[in-house]
Amino acid sequence: MENNSMMSDVRVGFYKKTITKWISNKEASILVVGGGVTDQSVLLDAGFKNVVISNLDTRLKGDEFAPYKWSFQKAEQLDYKDGEFDFVVVHAALHHCESPHRALLEMYRVSKIGIIAFESRDSWLMKIVETMGLTQSYEHVAVYYNDGKFGGVNNTEIPNYIYRWTEREIEKTVNTYAPYARHRFDYQYGSDIPFQVSVEKKALFKSIFVSSVKPIHKVFSLLFPKQQNLFAFYVEKPKIPDDLYPWIQVKDEKLKFNYAWAKEIYK
Template sequence: MADPRGGFYGRVLADLLDGGLIRRDMSVLVAAGGQADRKVLLAAEFDDVTISNLDEGEAGAGLEPYGWRYEDAESLSLPDESVDVAVVSAGLHHCRSPHRALLELYRVARVAVVALESRDSALLRLGARLGAVDDYELGAVAAHGLAAGGVANTSTPNYVYRWTEREVAKTVASFAPHARHRLRFFREFELPDVLLDSVRGPRGLALRALRPAVGLVTRALPSQANLFAFVIEKPNLPRDLQPWLRLDDGRPVPDERVVGARYRIER
């Protein structure tokens, strides 16, 4: 069966490669990763990849030629800016704090963070109210024999945290307010075949029947798409420095001239 998120994942990477933001020889850390990440990154011909996860079972899952390491995405053991690119695909919503995990990826990346998650939208919220979409990921726990696959890889189904463009911008601006961040967003719609095949009864029939109509809606209104990727470029200083700051020995400090033009500075 085709994996729509995998196809979307590959297209996002291809766009970033074509645009020159990332290169195949850059070091890549994948958080909450596994075989799906290996498949996409291998197809994209990345060389230097380390796949990390809380699930030690992934270590023996045949991730070669890539490396593996045990890591909690919310508390990475790596130093600041120790890899070129940090990637997560459908992993943030398995964390107890998706924002904390995203900012950990931001901390360790030198060039960019690439995240693929679900997008919050009126259409998905309607689907949840109608029972067509899960707000808690029972399916992942079922796929792991009720032993794992939930929040922090436990057997407790995780809440499916969905993002918006504005939330990404606010999160990174709060963490690194000295910089004007360059953000890129990608959106597509697809219902996974694995979901359609695994959901039983009237709900499964309804999902299969509605698939074409929902696809038309999301093509007309991309903001309602369920596949969502966002890319956070790490700031290049002084180019991306906020206009009210200047660099002093490489450290952002208030620019007295700019601030003083707007406010009286207390002495």
């Protein structure tokens, strides 16, 4: 479970603005994986009513997220039926999984309408920021602020590698899992100062540097929005049969290869 004090107002604002854009129905059933108090606060403030927050936090009793429900769940092995929730949401937690791709596909499996994720984007600017030590590659700060016992990979004391995503990788992963139909992908971008600088003891030079480049970065972000460090993506599941590829058909209530379509094309 995340430490709420570690989430800046900018990131929380980006979360709320984006989630309300992509989910308009306040009655929609939502599962949050790797969730915490920030998810509870944002979703409550946004007016969502039917929410289950899940994570791997053994410290919880079950009533911490009231009025929402809580469930002990591993993101890579969700104990839910296919399409059990309208939406499945994750905020800054996929990179805590031992297999982020498997977790993403589990989210896809148990969602009916779509999945929404807020993660870090693997941009070339982020690579530079990593090299300069302005952000982490391994998230030891999260473990430190969870008493050195939680907050790492699978919420253990072992700091997780921060897996960062690209749009192309997301689309390849989803299309490989569900290759029979067209999906709709949508992306949002935003900026916030690197969190690590604000919590390090010896970070005076880093703080001065970050402050000095803010005006430049603001203009840079307008020109190259994908290079910003806040990243969210929405994958809307296909509607069957409308979104099926022409080489796929529904027959006997199952997806089948459309041999007649192929016969028109191939010798």
